[in-house]
Amino acid sequence: MVGTFDIAINKIAKSRVEEYDVNNVPFGKCFSDHMLVAEYKDGKWAPPQIIPYGDMPLSYAMSALHYGQAIFEGMKAYKNAAGVVSLFRPHENFKRLNRSALRMAMPEVPEEIFIGGLIELMRLDSAWVPTSETGSLYIRPFLIATDEAIGVRASDTYKFVIITCPAGNYYNEPIKVLVEQDYFRAVKGGVGFVKAAGNYGRSLFPTRMAQAKGYQQVIWTDSETHQYVEESGTMNLMFVIDNTVITPALSDTILSGITRDSVLTLARAWNLKVEERKISITEILEAHKNGTLQEAFGCGTAATIAQITSIGYKDADYTLPAVETRQFSTKVDAYLRQIRKGQVEDTFKWMISV
Numbered sequence: 001m002v003g004t005f006d007i008a009i010n011k012i013a014k015s016r017v018e019e020y021d022v023n024n025v026p027f028g029k030c031f032s033d034h035m036l037v038a039e040y041k042d043g044k045w046a047p048p049q050i051i052p053y054g055d056m057p058l059s060y061a062m063s064a065l066h067y068g069q070a071i072f073e074g075m076k077a078y079k080n081a082a083g084v085v086s087l088f089r090p091h092e093n094f095k096r097l098n099r100s101a102l103r104m105a106m107p108e109v110p111e112e113i114f115i116g117g118l119i120e121l122m123r124l125d126s127a128w129v130p131t132s133e134t135g136s137l138y139i140r141p142f143l144i145a146t147d148e149a150i151g152v153r154a155s156d157t158y159k160f161v162i163i164t165c166p167a168g169n170y171y172n173e174p175i176k177v178l179v180e181q182d183y184f185r186a187v188k189g190g191v192g193f194v195k196a197a198g199n200y201g202r203s204l205f206p207t208r209m210a211q212a213k214g215y216q217q218v219i220w221t222d223s224e225t226h227q228y229v230e231e232s233g234t235m236n237l238m239f240v241i242d243n244t245v246i247t248p249a250l251s252d253t254i255l256s257g258i259t260r261d262s263v264l265t266l267a268r269a270w271n272l273k274v275e276e277r278k279i280s281i282t283e284i285l286e287a288h289k290n291g292t293l294q295e296a297f298g299c300g301t302a303a304t305i306a307q308i309t310s311i312g313y314k315d316a317d318y319t320l321p322a323v324e325t326r327q328f329s330t331k332v333d334a335y336l337r338q339i340r341k342g343q344v345e346d347t348f349k350w351m352i353s354v
């Protein structure tokens with residue numbers, strides 16, 4: 001029983017986990033035994049079910065496919081040395097999913113389904129959580145509109161699903177980034193602050209163009225002037241300039257990253273000066289020129305910390321200080337790993353064990 005919902009569990013006849021080395025599978029292609037599915041219709045949620053991972057029968061007229069009512073989350077579970085599985089700040093993902101739902105005119109998912117269902121799912125599939133030092137189980141909750149209907153309007157029916165897949169180290173190689181000057185990710189009054197599927201579809205072409213020029217990611221800038229940095233790929237951006245940690249202030253064009261919040265919380269706890277404000281590319285290049293730009297990195301669930309080694313702007317590349325000299329981000333990276341693996345005290349109560 002999950003709160004007021006009975007959760008029906010239909011267990012797989014034989015686990016597939018033995019077929020894989022979960023510490024070494026390619027990311028995003030191998031899915032754990034079970035998934036959680038909950039359906040919304042007639043204005044209410046039906047009790048969630050946990051069933052074997054499999055395909056979804058869908059109509060070619062399904063409204064998510066045509067009108068983009070599709071939102072998702074990305075989060076991780078970790079296993080400590082004693083084999084205990086814990087989730088990192090799952091209530092933040094739960095709240096963010098519901099902020100996305102509101103903006104996309106979709107129904108909010110009850111906590112008993114998201115958190116209660118996720119905990120049940122993790123208990124069932126704990127064998128899929130990697131034990132390696134940097135391994136984790138990536139969790140993908142998503143909500144999609146399922147009306148079989150053509151016509152632009154909010155759907156009456158929805159499916160909330162959670163699938164999971166083992167993850168090793170996911171692009172936390174140092175990256176070269178290009179400051180985007182033609183395209184933008186988000187616009188004032190738009191949906192950049194939520195995890196709407198369309199935000200990601202629209203980013204692929206500019207990213208492909210940057211990759212063709214030898215960069216791994218773009219730095220998204222504001223849509224009006226292309227002067228102020230916003231995010232990089234699917235990460236929030238952080239800079240350390242003259243011993244101050246600076247990150248773009250949250251707005252409706254920036255996703256409120258849970259890693260971002262964790263990094264800022266640690267910076268403040270360690271008595272560093274923190275500024276959440278607009279930051280222009282001119283300011284960054286000026287700091288690079290006068291030697292005060294100490295660190296630049298992206299942060300997000302996938303990579304935790306992705307060090308930026310060089311920034312491309314217009315026709316020049318600016319090389320940043322060596323990663324080994326970056327005290328703040330390397331300390332944050334190590335500390336977050338230790339918290340997640342239960343190797344240091346969880347002072348902030350970020351881990352929820354299942």
Ligand SMILES: Cc1ncc(COP(=O)(O)O)c(C=O)c1O
Nearest residue numbers: 234235236255257258259300301
């Ligand atoms: C656009 C965007 N920005 C930032 C982030 C980082 O957010 P979080 O730290 O919650 O993973 C993500 C990933 O979810 C993202 O997709």
